[in-house]
Amino acid sequence: MNQARVVITGVGLTAPNGNSLQEFRRNLLTGVAGVETIEVRYMGPQPAGVCHFDPLKYQKKKELRVGTRAGSISIYCAREAVSDSGINFAAVPTDRIGIYIGCTEHGNVETENEIYAISKFKYDTRFWSHYHNPRTVANNPAGEVSLHMGITGPAYTIGAACAAGNLGLIHAAQMLRLGEVDLAICGGISESIHTFGIFAGFKSQGALASHEDPKKASRPFDKARNGIVVSEGGCLYTLERLDDATARGARIYGEIGGYCVNSDASDYVLPNPTRQAECVRRAIAHAGLQASGIHIVNTHATATPQGDIQECEAIRAVFGEGCPDTWINNTKSFIGHCMGAAGALELAGNLPSFDDLVVHPTINVDNLDPQCALPGLVLNVPRKVGKVDTILNNSFGMLGINSTLIVKRFLA
Amino acid sequence: MTKDDCKKLVLAIIADIAPDEDLSNVKPEVRLRDQLQLDSMDFLDIVMELRKRNGIEVPEADYGHLASLDSCADYLTPKFNALAAKG
Numbered sequence: 001m002n003q004a005r006v007v008i009t010g011v012g013l014t015a016p017n018g019n020s021l022q023e024f025r026r027n028l029l030t031g032v033a034g035v036e037t038i039e040v041r042y043m044g045p046q047p048a049g050v051c052h053f054d055p056l057k058y059q060k061k062k063e064l065r066v067g068t069r070a071g072s073i074s075i076y077c078a079r080e081a082v083s084d085s086g087i088n089f090a091a092v093p094t095d096r097i098g099i100y101i102g103c104t105e106h107g108n109v110e111t112e113n114e115i116y117a118i119s120k121f122k123y124d125t126r127f128w129s130h131y132h133n134p135r136t137v138a139n140n141p142a143g144e145v146s147l148h149m150g151i152t153g154p155a156y157t158i159g160a161a162c163a164a165g166n167l168g169l170i171h172a173a174q175m176l177r178l179g180e181v182d183l184a185i186c187g188g189i190s191e192s193i194h195t196f197g198i199f200a201g202f203k204s205q206g207a208l209a210s211h212e213d214p215k216k217a218s219r220p221f222d223k224a225r226n227g228i229v230v231s232e233g234g235c236l237y238t239l240e241r242l243d244d245a246t247a248r249g250a251r252i253y254g255e256i257g258g259y260c261v262n263s264d265a266s267d268y269v270l271p272n273p274t275r276q277a278e279c280v281r282r283a284i285a286h287a288g289l290q291a292s293g294i295h296i297v298n299t300h301a302t303a304t305p306q307g308d309i310q311e312c313e314a315i316r317a318v319f320g321e322g323c324p325d326t327w328i329n330n331t332k333s334f335i336g337h338c339m340g341a342a343g344a345l346e347l348a349g350n351l352p353s354f355d356d357l358v359v360h361p362t363i364n365v366d367n368l369d370p371q372c373a374l375p376g377l378v379l380n381v382p383r384k385v386g387k388v389d390t391i392l393n394n395s396f397g398m399l400g401i402n403s404t405l406i407v408k409r410f411l412a
Numbered sequence: 413m414t415k416d417d418c419k420k421l422v423l424a425i426i427a428d429i430a431p432d433e434d435l436s437n438v439k440p441e442v443r444l445r446d447q448l449q450l451d452s453m454d455f456l457d458i459v460m461e462l463r464k465r466n467g468i469e470v471p472e473a474d475y476g477h478l479a480s481l482d483s484c485a486d487y488l489t490p491k492f493n494a495l496a497a498k499g
Contacts, residue, residue: 061431066453127464130456 006173007245007410008253009087010238011348012080014073016049016231016335020080024345025352028360029382033215033334035229041116041196047209047217048193049231049336063148068110068135069191071144073234073341074101078145078185085238086250087183089149098181099142099155100172101236102164102188103340104397106157107136108195141189153181161397162300163261164188165235165343166405172239173256182244187344189234198339202228205269207304209336218337219364220301220308220330221372221379228302229336235344246412253351257390257408258287264400271307276314276402280394283404284318287390291319294406295387296359297328298346300394301372302337309371311394321375327385328377330362343395347407353388354409413492415485422458422484425465426450429457440481462488467495 011021017034018024027034038048055064055072058079064072078099082089114132121127134140139156146155154175160167165188172186192198202208209227211217218229245252260282264272284291297315301308319326331346332338338345353359361378368379389409396402419440426448427435433448444450458478462468468491470478477487 062429062449065429065431121464127460130453130460 004177005242006176006239006256007242008237008256008351008407009240009245009250010081010085011235011253011351012077012082012084013233013235013345013348014051014053014076015233015235015338015345016051019051019053021348021352024349028331028334028349029358031363033218033363035214035217035231035336037214038193040199041112043196043199043203046199047211047214047229047336049229049233049338050193051232051234059148066131067144068140069194069232070103070106070141070189073189073191073232074141074145074236075148077187077189077234077236078149081185081236081238087238087248092183094150094152096182097151097153098172098175098184099145099151099153100158100168100175100184100186101142101145102158102160102166102168102344103141104161104164104190104192106138106140108197109191110135112195112197145185160401160403161399162337162339162342163395163397163401163403164340165345166259166393166395166403167261168344169237169239169256169405170259170261170403173259176239176241182240184239185236186239187234187236188340188342189236190232190339190341192339193230193232198230202230209303216364218303218333218335220299220303220333221362221369221377222365223367223369225303225305225308225369227304229332231336231338233335233338233341233345235341235348237344252410254354254391254407255410257406258283258285258289259403259405260286261401261403264402266400269398271310271396272400273310273314273317275400276311276394276396277317279402279404280314280318280392283392283406287406287408289390289406292323292325294319294323294326294390294392295385296350296353296391297326298350298391298393299328299330300342300396301330302332308369311396312372312374315374323376325387326376327359327383328374329359331360333363333365343393343403343405347391347393347405350391350393351407353391357385357388359383359385359388413489413496415489418485418489418492419481422481422488425458425461429454429461438481443479444481466492468492
């Protein structure tokens with residue numbers, strides 16, 4: 001097995017509180033949340049995380065008309081990542097570039113829109129768009145990037161519920177190690193705020209957040225948390241084998257240290273802390289580390305009453321009381337739950353900690369739930385720490401998929 | 413409706429489906445695909461918009477009549493006027 005070292009060389013993102021890593025990080029360190037109130041079809045006003053990037057920075061108007069929001073987010077992030085990487089993109093053979101994009105779901109937005117549109121024509125399907133199929137195929141977001149950038153290598157999405165962002169990176173690292181591609185554009189995206197079905201589904205489940213102040217609606221670990229804030233977003237990285245990255249003098253954000261993906265096999269929606277802990281332990285072992293060697297744990301916690309407690313149970317089982325250098329935070333408190341983008345975005349928000357040794361906090365915790373009172377939890381204000389050499393990122397999803405990704409400080 | 417009215421109406425549809433195109437100098441006798449970046453899906457858009465906006469049906473066998481503004485006008489103007497006559 002080729003265990004070539006794989007490194008992160010570029011980051012492109014759009015989050016509800018920032019359209020570049022610099023802006024995103026600055027807002028995470030200054031307590032700026034990005035949740036606002038939007039009008040959701042059939043449901044009225046709801047808190048949601050909305051991205052405000054300029055789609056015309058890279059796309060033509062016609063591309064926007066024909067394509068999807070997920071495709072547009074993907075193209076923006078891919079172009080930003082490639083630009084950030086400093087790679088001479090034109091010199092990379094197009095068939096040696098892979099696009100691996102995690103998404104929670106795809107197609108709901110377009111299907112709902114088409115049904116709504118034909119409802120204005122007495123449900124006459126002659127008015128159903130001929131773009132419906134290319135817009136709703138599961139590979140749409142990756143395919144739009146391929147079309148836009150002229151990339152002829154493998155381009156597909158990875159459906160993994162809300163673990164998908166991590167899986168985009170993990171899969172890309174695997175493909176680089178297999179020698180399938182030389183450059184991977186990977187991560188996760190979400191357009192979920194444009195489908196009422198996601199909101200209505202969480203509402204029916206008793207898992208949709210509400211708060212008079214939308215910026216305080218996403219409150220993991222707080223006693224008054226009442227559910228998920230649905231958000232859109234995207235974060236794509238460029239990953240390369242270390243040899244290639246160093247040969248071109250690339251700036252390196254971090255190295256893929258270890259990972260694990262496993263399944264609960266126990267429930268459609270309820271998490272399973274035993275399997276979550278198993279996933280975290282295996283990722284740490286895969287990285288050749290001990291729990292005490294993890295310096296930041298970015299939690300998946302979505303602010304559901306039960307889910308937060310169960311993840312804390314899993315983290316407690318792995319890290320216990322004997323990890324004084326391990327700090328724990330949560331990014332959803334700022335941006336809500338960016339679904340398929342969550343894992344990738346939340347990792348990005350923590351990457352600058354390798355340089356500034358600051359752990360961004362979990363905000364909106366007015367009254368910490370005692371069952372979520374983990375040692376090392378960074379609450380409400382950033383914390384300067386002594387050492388950040390490793391970041392562990394949890395992302396879990398429905399149907400019991402768990403993913404843990406560890407990124408290490410790059411040391412030549 | 414005159415043929416000129418019809419051409420304006422078709423151009424308005426094209427302006428929506430090809431928003432990056434400069435339509436200020438479209439030659440009516442030249443095939444649209446030879447002077448604008450339009451693909452087969454865009455022509456399906458023209459068909460769809462005629463259906464949605466104007467209640468005009470263009471059967472698949474007649475798609476060739478949409479090749480240029482002149483041929484659009486020759487083909488569509490009688491359809492518009494027939495529809496108007498029906499009230």
